[in-house]
Amino acid sequence: MRPSARTPRLPRRRLTLALGLALASAALGGPAPARAEPARFKVVIHEDCPVTELSREQLSRLFLGKAAEWPDGTRADPVDQREGSAAREAFTHAVHRRSVSAVKLQWQHAIFSGRGVPPREVSGDAAVLEHVRTHPGAVGYVSASADVQGARVLSVKE
Numbered sequence: 001m002r003p004s005a006r007t008p009r010l011p012r013r014r015l016t017l018a019l020g021l022a023l024a025s026a027a028l029g030g031p032a033p034a035r036a037e038p039a040r041f042k043v044v045i046h047e048d049c050p051v052t053e054l055s056r057e058q059l060s061r062l063f064l065g066k067a068a069e070w071p072d073g074t075r076a077d078p079v080d081q082r083e084g085s086a087a088r089e090a091f092t093h094a095v096h097r098r099s100v101s102a103v104k105l106q107w108q109h110a111i112f113s114g115r116g117v118p119p120r121e122v123s124g125d126a127a128v129l130e131h132v133r134t135h136p137g138a139v140g141y142v143s144a145s146a147d148v149q150g151a152r153v154l155s156v157k158e
Contacts, residue, residue: 040090041141044132044151049074049139053155060095062139064106065116070137078119079131079140085124091141095156 043059045051051070054062061067063078070076081088083100092100107118122128128140133150142148 041087043141043154045139045154046136074137077138080119080121087143
């Protein structure tokens, strides 16, 4: 067999770089695909909060520390559920359009550079509701089946 008849191969460095970029892209998560599925979470706010609806982008900015106040000027107090909860997975993909690990990595960079601290993490729906009920300006999310008595559900528009 002649050397010119062989299939060309990528140099090992390029192959390693291409594979590394593909894996990094998958791990960081791109935009979540648009799906017509029922909501798996509800966004809840303190009863006295005058805001009735936010865009997905505005809500994302509150939870990512890019905005610190509600549109009316009230200080926002976002609260996340613990990593691994179904509500956090659903919220993160729907609102931030990223994976939980990508958002966590973004916060790690912000903390390291002194540009903020992530929202407080609590253990589940009951803890989110307790925080929201007792802290004006608070916003959180709970599973779609949670009883939200004592808090208001915030409408989130695309």
